[in-house]
Amino acid sequence: MPSRSADDDPRLGDISEGTVLRAILARTAPAAHTLIGPGDDAAVLAAPSGSVVATTDTLVHGPDFRLAWSSGYDLGWKAAAVNLADIAAMGARPTGLLVALAVPRDMRLSFVEQLSDGFRAACEALAPGCSVIGGDLTVSDVLTIAVTALGDLDGRTAVTRAGARPGDVVALAGELGLAAHGLAVLFGRFRDGDTPVPVEAAKLAAGERAAVSAQLRPSPPIGLGPVAAHAGATAMMDVSDGLTLDAGRMAAASDVTIDLHRGALGENPERALAGGEDHALLATFPSDVLPPGFRVIGIVRERAADGVLCDGEPVDAAGWDPYRDWDAAAG
Secondary structure, three states, X not given: OOOOOHHHOOEHHXXXXXXXXXXXXOOOOOOOOEEEOEOEOOOEEOOOOOOOEEXXXXXXXXXXXXXXXXXXXXXXXXXXXXXHHHHHOOOOEEEEEEEEEEEOOOOEHHHHHHHHHHHHHXXXXXXXXXOEEEEEEEEOOOOEEEEEEEEEOOOOOOOOOOOOOOOOEEEEEOOOOHHHHHHHHHHHHOOOOOOOOOHHHOXXXXXXXXXXXXXXXXXXXXXHHHHHHHHOOOEEEEEOOOHXXXXXXXXXHHOEEEEEOHHHOOOOHHHHHHOOOOOEEEEEEOOOOOOOOOEEEEEEEEOOOOOEEEOOEEOOOOOOOOOOOHHHHHO
16 A cells, blocks of 8 residues: 655544544454454454463563654564564464554654554564454554464464473574664664664665664564474573573573573674574474474573573573663663
């Protein structure tokens, strides 16, 4: 659907809620398992396996994103992707998204339309058959995007963080450290109040462009979540806050120690260990199992004093903590 012209792009405060909702719904594709979609008091979604996997995540302007460098399309894509990754990390297939938007009155209608386009495009690319099936719209001084994602296990048992066993291999699907590099580039090039610049139009080197794209439009390997579950993954989670921090959470839940191999973490192991927001899938498997798309990056050991090691040595639990790191994000 074509973008609005500057002369036909009202501020949300100058039009009705119904007009905004109609613009959003016009850009929403039906989900494969939707029995009743947007437009009623609630959606109805089929649950073929008899159980529903659910997760929620909130993106708030300031600590979670900046309009100085994020377009509406970027935000729609990212808000979808981070929630789809949580569903995949349970070994499930995403089936629907519920989106609640709190939007400032002076936001343009085109921004909300671009947001909807980003949601649709991310679902089509990362989780075909999944789509926005409903949500809520309200006004706020701070742009806030809250998403609830739903998924189906297709008859499988959910894969949790708590099943890793000594002797399992630790494996990863996706990239580590690239999104953190992108965030560093963005903070170095843009400031709040700047006019947003599309990634494709920004003057960036090739490596910087890939990193910025990974930060603004992450592409987690959603389809590999069910693949890992079918192959026999003993534990799994998405890496959203940094490998060391998230591996520590898996180790604590499983009562084991995870020993990572520095040589398997790419050209910049420190960034891979501490950087977040790549939304790669971290999983453990029996030593004789490694499904396509995963690579070994460590081994599970008996519980020791430290939950996470790197080549047998303790490492700091570096990563993103919104309470600890709020000042840095808001500064």
